[in-house]
Amino acid sequence: MVSRFRPARRLGLIGLLFASAGCSDWLSYDPGSLRYIEAEAMTRDLGPKPNLHGKPKLQAKVRETMARLYGPDPQFIRVPKGAPLMLGGRYLASHLREGDGQNARDRRIYEGDSFQDPKLRPQSGGYTVYRRNCLHCHGVTGAGDGPTAAFFFPRPRDFRRGIFKFTSTPTGARPHRDDLRRTIVKGLDGTSMPAFEPILSPSEIEQVVDYVIFLSLRGETELALIEEASISEEGDNDALGEDIVQEIVSGVFTRWKSAQAQVVNPAVARTEPTRESILRGRDLFLASDCKDCHGRLAKGDGASFVETKISDEIIFGGDPSKMADRVAALPEKVQALWKQKLDEWGNPLRPANLNRGKETTYKGGRRPIDIYWRIAKGINGAQMPGHYPSPFDDRKMWDIVNFVLALPYEPELLTEAPVAPTAGAPAVADARPR
Amino acid sequence: MRHWSILFAMAAVGAVGAFVYAYFSPDWWLPNPPGDFHHSVSRFGREIDKLFFIILAITGAVFVGTQVVLVWAMHRFADETDSQGNPVRKADYFHGSQRLEVIWTIIPAGILVFIALYQMGTWAEIKYRSAAPKVPPLAEVTARQFQWVIRYPGPDAKLNTVDDLVVVDDLHFTRDRMALIYLRSSDVLHSFFLPQLRVKQDAVPGLTIPVWFDADRAGDYELVCAELCGWGHYKMRGKVYVHETEEQLRQWIDEKLAEQNRSRLTMTTAPNGR
Ligand SMILES: [Cu+2]
Numbered sequence: 001m002v003s004r005f006r007p008a009r010r011l012g013l014i015g016l017l018f019a020s021a022g023c024s025d026w027l028s029y030d031p032g033s034l035r036y037i038e039a040e041a042m043t044r045d046l047g048p049k050p051n052l053h054g055k056p057k058l059q060a061k062v063r064e065t066m067a068r069l070y071g072p073d074p075q076f077i078r079v080p081k082g083a084p085l086m087l088g089g090r091y092l093a094s095h096l097r098e099g100d101g102q103n104a105r106d107r108r109i110y111e112g113d114s115f116q117d118p119k120l121r122p123q124s125g126g127y128t129v130y131r132r133n134c135l136h137c138h139g140v141t142g143a144g145d146g147p148t149a150a151f152f153f154p155r156p157r158d159f160r161r162g163i164f165k166f167t168s169t170p171t172g173a174r175p176h177r178d179d180l181r182r183t184i185v186k187g188l189d190g191t192s193m194p195a196f197e198p199i200l201s202p203s204e205i206e207q208v209v210d211y212v213i214f215l216s217l218r219g220e221t222e223l224a225l226i227e228e229a230s231i232s233e234e235g236d237n238d239a240l241g242e243d244i245v246q247e248i249v250s251g252v253f254t255r256w257k258s259a260q261a262q263v264v265n266p267a268v269a270r271t272e273p274t275r276e277s278i279l280r281g282r283d284l285f286l287a288s289d290c291k292d293c294h295g296r297l298a299k300g301d302g303a304s305f306v307e308t309k310i311s312d313e314i315i316f317g318g319d320p321s322k323m324a325d326r327v328a329a330l331p332e333k334v335q336a337l338w339k340q341k342l343d344e345w346g347n348p349l350r351p352a353n354l355n356r357g358k359e360t361t362y363k364g365g366r367r368p369i370d371i372y373w374r375i376a377k378g379i380n381g382a383q384m385p386g387h388y389p390s391p392f393d394d395r396k397m398w399d400i401v402n403f404v405l406a407l408p409y410e411p412e413l414l415t416e417a418p419v420a421p422t423a424g425a426p427a428v429a430d431a432r433p434r
Numbered sequence: 435m436r437h438w439s440i441l442f443a444m445a446a447v448g449a450v451g452a453f454v455y456a457y458f459s460p461d462w463w464l465p466n467p468p469g470d471f472h473h474s475v476s477r478f479g480r481e482i483d484k485l486f487f488i489i490l491a492i493t494g495a496v497f498v499g500t501q502v503v504l505v506w507a508m509h510r511f512a513d514e515t516d517s518q519g520n521p522v523r524k525a526d527y528f529h530g531s532q533r534l535e536v537i538w539t540i541i542p543a544g545i546l547v548f549i550a551l552y553q554m555g556t557w558a559e560i561k562y563r564s565a566a567p568k569v570p571p572l573a574e575v576t577a578r579q580f581q582w583v584i585r586y587p588g589p590d591a592k593l594n595t596v597d598d599l600v601v602v603d604d605l606h607f608t609r610d611r612m613a614l615i616y617l618r619s620s621d622v623l624h625s626f627f628l629p630q631l632r633v634k635q636d637a638v639p640g641l642t643i644p645v646w647f648d649a650d651r652a653g654d655y656e657l658v659c660a661e662l663c664g665w666g667h668y669k670m671r672g673k674v675y676v677h678e679t680e681e682q683l684r685q686w687i688d689e690k691l692a693e694q695n696r697s698r699l700t701m702t703t704a705p706n707g708r
Binding site: 195197199368372406408409 | 580581583585594595596598600603604620665666669671672673693694695696697698699
């Protein structure tokens with residue numbers, strides 16, 4: 001009796017197959033250690049901008065201070081006292097490192113969604129939510145440099161400077177917590193920033209809001225420390241003393257905290273979007289600076305920016321890492337204009353197309369109050385200036401908001417408008433209603 | 435080696451057993467409400483399930499029949515050797531059988547034709563544009579990488595006007611009423627899939643495709659994308675909520691509209707700003 005296969009082995013194989021199918025929870029995923037990426041200014045010579053190029057001692061000091069304040073790497077988070085985070089940062093991760101040196105220990109602080117059965121959910125907290133959902137775009141350090149970032153226009157936000165576009169606080173101020181929450185819950189319409197409402201639970205959203213703030217605080221502190229150190233001598237042992245570090249950190253925290261009480265609420269109620277109000281808004285649009293950027297037909301092709309056709313070619317015309325080459329191939333004058341019209345983070349920028357019919361999107365939300373905030377206070381880091389209280393007063397603000405909201409459904413508002421003869425406005429021949 | 439027949443018999447019994455087990459397990463059964471997992475909530479769901487069971491019965495019977503023959507043949511004709519190690523039976527060789535081939539071609543073909551004809555009514559009812567319910571559209575659903583932009587008519591009851599409600603990933607409709615949506619895509623191919631309602635329709639750039647469905651139970655369901663559409667495909671999900679009454683749906687839309695029309699904060703300093 002000859003047997004070529006042993007049935008027992010066959011059975012064993014089949015058993016293994018069954019065991020490995022659908023039982024992925026058995027294998028816990030260990031991403032390994034992630035590491036923060038340092039600010040450029042730490043080592044690179046940035047010319048007139050503060051930097052620590054060629055000052056290894058000061059660099060070491062900044063690194064050591066950063067690790068002491070915020071933890072050495074993303075796995076070990078520390079939060080200085082008084083941070084504008086929920087419960088002093090407890091929702092950032094499942095582990096928080098407390099104490100220093102020998103006394104340092106990991107404390108398990110927040111487990112999962114339900115506060116139940118901590119062992120089942122060892123990986124939770126803002127850091128985990130961020131790592132799973134945001135890191136590939138926004139990067140480990142929050143520098144907007146995740147592995148997928150290069151392929152998006154607009155580029156994912158760099159959180160490290162604390163500058164956010166879609167805020168309800170005064171021009172240039174830090175955002176309110178609600179602003180960040182809105183961005184994460186609803187996404188930024190028309191960009192690759194997704195809406196996380198259907199994917200994350202409300203508590204996960206709060207956790208990741210905290211983590212975004214944490215990365216901002218960390219990045220701002222790093223820049224401030226570098227700036228402070230850059231005015232010291234390399235040999236100065238007293239540089240970045242405890243007092244100064246404290247001052248810097250509390251300065252960073254205060255900027256966030258004070259913004260929480262400064263939300264701009266329109267002084268008067270919205271004017272009904274009547275025909276008169278919309279037409280007044282239209283006239284304001286044509287008479288003010290809007291058209292220079294957004295274009296005579298509000299198609300996002302204003303004369304003060306590089307022509308849409310050219311910027312399409314630069315942004316979408318090939319390998320994103322070769323964008324600089326494409327810019328270099330432009331005529332000098334266009335090149336200069338292009339460089340002038342980058343956003344605060346050095347990425348390509350272009351004015352919104354406000355006249356795309358029902359496809360018109362508003363990144364920061366389509367509520368009248370959102371549009372009000374955008375126009376009244378401008379868009380931080382994106383060159384769009386604020387317009388309140390001047391040149392627009394309370395009443396004019398609502399007229400222009402009403403106009404912006406009506407325009408996509410009534411493009412004839414602009415195509416049939418009396419031509420205001422302004423320099424650089426596109427010819428009326430372009431005025432094709434959709 | 436007669437043992438082989440036992441192994442194959444076990445595999446067949448296991449496969450049949452899996453289907454029997456599935457019938458009693460909400461996790462293994464079709465996507466239905468957890469409390470009542472044998473109830474398919476939508477009219478089309480019930481029809482599709484019926485077709486599914488007919489096909490299951492046919493394939494099940496064929497499977498059991500062929501397995502019985504297979505196992506029996508393995509058992510009956512297992513290789514046997516005598517004490518010298520020589521085969522007891524001689525193998526026969528014959529060059530095909532036209533009659534058998536004709537039979538086993540005609541029977542499956544007949545079954546396929548039967549299924550093709552039998553399902554036509556259901557297909558027509560679910561997919562033919564002429565069968566679309568004559569109701570005002572519930573919404574226009576535009577797929578984009580990686581979300582569902584859903585536009586409901588506002589107070590004027592007309593789509594694509596300034597008072598529309600626009601939400602993301604949130605589909606609401608009313609129980610026991612055929613809901614009609616217009617499906618579009620603003621970038622690549624996506625597929626609008628309501629697993630519990632057994633509705634699946636590709637969203638094709640450049641086309642506006644009517645899709646209709648109902649549910650006989652209020653509650654939460656799921657919307658997912660069923661066409662690999664890019665890196666974020668796996669998270670292209672939406673919530674579906676079925677309201678008890680039309681008033682409740684209206685009320686939900688009104689609440690959302692009130693928020694969409696918000697022009698001032700009521701409490702500037704409330705901790706959560708709401
Ligand atoms: Cu998709």
